Amino acid sequence: MPGEAGAAVHTETAMAPGAGGGHPAADVLGTKLNLLLESLKELEAGRARIVNLFDGLKATHVCPDHVRQLVAALPPPQSDTWEIYRDLLDHIRGFHQTLYFRRPSPPVWDRPIALVVERSLFDQESPPSSEVNADPSAKKPFRLFSEQYIRAAKSQRRVQEPVTNKTELVDLLEYLREGLRNGLADRGLGTAGRVVFFTPVDTLWEELTAARFRGDSNPFPDPGPANRVCDFLGLPYRNCWLVELRSRSKLGDLVEQGKLTLAAPTVIEAWAHDYFRHWPREDAADPWGRTLHVGDGLVGRAESEGRPEAIVDHLSPTLLSADFEVSILGRVTARQIPMQKDVNEFLTSKRELTVMVQEIVARVAPSCRPNTT
């Protein structure tokens, strides 16, 4: 891709008070960061984040200035590790306008893209937006469909669940299609601090989703393909129907039409995801992220590296309605999914977590010598 190698453009954002290199304030920040990372180390979920942050910094996909700014804004470290984790995630989300979509050289793709979501996303309870200044409607529980559409459909029993046969699956598909056409809530996908992940529709994706259910003429899908999609995308879903939203337009047209912000993901945007891994690790030329392949409870041990992935900030209801078609990829079984410790182990991959913590501190607060005891 033209102009991508070494194109990390790190905007020098306004430094928070007390942050910076070369003076005692840097030591303060470094100490704070060190305490933060040591606390994260105590949480299973925290370890994968440390590795991904390390890899992102090393690949110059995450900017030290931004991490510095984030750490400076955090409240003083507390004794409760959970509260530290809570504050960190809230600050990442709170600073999303500064921190998100900073990875340089976004991918280019001249074909459609696909989103894979759980069936429950359309009409079941999901958390509201946590943006502090969000409008009141954003504070309500999130569903892709409007409450009016859901209420009418439920009272008319448009869908029978659990879905056990083709007749019922056709009803589910029609319900989803109709909802996408006429029943979307006014928010679309992706809100402040919550990005939309997608994968490019390429030959492998066509192959993985060849058995997707698009109507009455298709057979009732076997569970295998849906499980395989989850494996390739590193999704922890179980016991649910998997839905694909595939764009009709090419990625470039979609970005232009929807005025979307596009990038490959870093741990900053993916902080909430247990199975995220930073890609590529070294200063390689891949402009995409790449999911962690999981399967049979194992992580990263299959032949494949997972799927290319990238993120956009928002898909408006208009864009979703006009440009995306729905199909059902199948039912995900009670498949085995990897434990967090297995993910940690794979991501750490014979490297030393303690050394990574020191490296992160050294990169973010260069003058600080972290406590290695």
Place this chain on the structure above:
Amino acid sequence: MQAEHDIGPEPENFAGAAAHWDTAKFGSWIRAGLDSWFHPRATAGLRAVAFRPLVLNPDRDPIAQLVDSVEAIPGGLERVRDAAAEALATWTGYSANAGEVLDALLRLAKRLPTAAHVPALRRLFFDGHLNDQPRKELLALQALETALEHVSLGDGERLLRDLRRAACWRPYLAATWLEGMARADKIDWFEGLRALRADLEQVDPEGVDLRPMMRRMLTRAGDAYEVLQRLKSLNTLDPWLERALFGGERPALDFTWTRVLTDKNKPVLALVIGEDIAPLYDDPDERDRIDRFYEINSRRGLGPVKRERTPPSRAPETRVRRGRSPEQLRKMLLGDAEFCALH
């Protein structure tokens, strides 16, 4: 497992901690977790650690994540089942997030059914606990779906039958109740349809939106001959019922043409449900009732030509329609492309 490289001492681990929890501990964990998760001031960070020592994805529904995590603990799911029943039984609607918490508890109860849920559901419906909730219609439907998961229990069936006659009954519950009870073989679909007809019409005045439910119910009923007899027993097949049963691109009930082998291969109309068909054999005693179906088929317009089917062997020869002259039949079928296509 200690890795060969340095990842430090084992961090706090949910499965390890919760393995020793009893039902009461799981109960307080669920209640506190849901209250935090749905609290009006909850942030993404708070949701992520609401169920500590479990870290959840704050952007997904918590119930699926919670159940998946607990499933990894031997015996954990059964303790959560009991804990969820207790939480549902003691739920009150006094807080701002009470509705969201109840919705989550109902989904948990639906996923982990137990007899202990039935009195809790009865309390929700009959003690007016849903009345003050802003989304009471969706909550009531969720509670009904949860109750239907318990219909195989005697108390569960009683609850559902009582609900149908209760003051808290609302028309928007009718379709879910009808399909659920028919699916569980607790009511006859046709009797249920007749009994709930007014409620169903209120929910779908055009007779259009209930078609998927009608289609599923009739597909399950399956026996075209039986369905035909039921429909013939009605004095009238009014426009609403006609639209609901025979309307749309994928109607619940369809027609096809077949031939009466015992009557000079005469073509007759047949009712179709899935792969099952019931020819409308002539019967002088029921001629008016049979004519209704020919008229409905004519009103459905010029549909695509359907393949010819062999009449089911159960159709008795005595039911072969003999009373109509070829002229009468031709007049009745005039303009019907399907008929023309057979010739």
